[in-house]
Amino acid sequence: MNKIPYGKQCITEEDIARVVEVLRSELITQGEVLPEFERTVAEYHGAKYGVAFANGTAALHAAYYALGTCPGDEVISSPITFAASVNGGLYCGATPRFVDMDPSTNCLDVNKLRDAITDKTKVITPVSYAGYPVDLKAIHEIAQEKGCHIIHDACHALGSRRDGTFGMEYVDMAILSFHPVKHVTTGEGGMVLTNSDELNEKLRLFRTHGITRDPARLRKNDGPWYYEMQELGYNYRLTDFQAALGLSQFARLKENLAARNAIAARYHEELKDCSFFELPPHLGFDAEGDTVHSYHLFTIRCCSAEVRKALHAYLRENKIYAQIHYVPLHLHPYYMDNFGFKEGDCPEAEAFYTGEISLPMYHSMTAEEQGFVIDTIKKFKI
Ligand SMILES: Cc1ncc(COP(=O)(O)O)c(C=O)c1O
Helix, strand or coil, rough: CEEEECCCCCCCHHHHHHHHHHHHHCCCCCCCCHHHHHHHHHHHHCCCCCEECCHHHHHHHHHHHHHHCCCEEEEECCCCCHHHHHHHHHHCEEEEEEEEEEEECCCEEEHHHHHHHHCCCCECEEEEEHHHCCHHHHHHHHHHCCCCEEEEEEECCCCCEEECCCCCCHCCEEEECCCCCCCCCCCCEEEEECCHHHHHHHHHHHHHHCCCCCCCCCCCCCCCCCEEEEEECCCCCHHHHHHHHHHHHHHCCHHHHHHHHHHHHHHHHHHHCCCCCCCCCCCCCCCCCCCECCCCEEEEEEECCHHHEEEEEHHHHEEEEEEEECCCCCCCCCHHHHHHCCCCCCCHHHHHHHHHHECCCCCCCCCHHHHHHHHHHCCCCC
């Protein structure tokens, strides 16, 4: 058996042909393929606009910026996430706050959210961890009451649904990532989804140096060459050949989600009697219907730190490259040193981290590969 990673891209000949077509065209960036990609992804998720970025981190930075996040503001997220979820707020000068994880969903504990909000809280950034759709409706009710914004970090949750919706009606923006371990890849890439005309404009300005050529926005107009830099933005653009890869991949999203859910169902069935770990929260799957868990990750929770360490090493010996998601964000030295976080601040997240392992989960995983992973785990001796 070849090496089995925890996640990887699946590129078809058709994907390659679409990319080559754009590479042979006149515009390989700032052309017409990127807007088509944005429209397609936005429509699928029930959003009015999609604004593509160079990666998910840039998309998060843009989202915090577009809400006017600045020094003195606080942003709240779950500690069990990738650093980018909160770093986007830090780039704008905000202070991070964490609400502990709910072990029944592995997402931010909505019951603890209200008490964590202060008059400085600008943004709540719930993460649909592993692809499990976080309860955006409940978070929205609290945010409305307290006057906060919501950025849904959906980088694990492309195509997810809860109560029949991806949840754009509950949030200011949702963030997607197209890194190769995700459901759809553009190499590197990301997107902000929004229903707001104003945020859409801000995001587009920010993506291109804060520069506009829109005659309606210009303060003066010297001629057809004229443009103005009106805000301090970045070059965070995605190229058209990347968008072509994304579009081609996106056309297979439903099959991809169905494959991931079938892999998850088999893990649940065949590993249910293993006593040394717990399986992740599971949801039924109905690609057209109410509930879709996107299963970016399949996360198990070992009964102790020692068992986790031994299982991780044993899987590697067998060329199964399981991963750990995540070192709790508040325990990274940068966060501890600059914001005073310490061990014990988020006990559920810290306990989760000590036992967590993400088993291989990618939609092109063969039945044979998964069978090998399952058999290897079953032979593990504590
Ligand atoms: C939850 C989460 N948010 C944000 C990001 C950042 O996305 P990117 O790697 O595209 O910058 C990631 C990437 O792994 C992620 O997992």
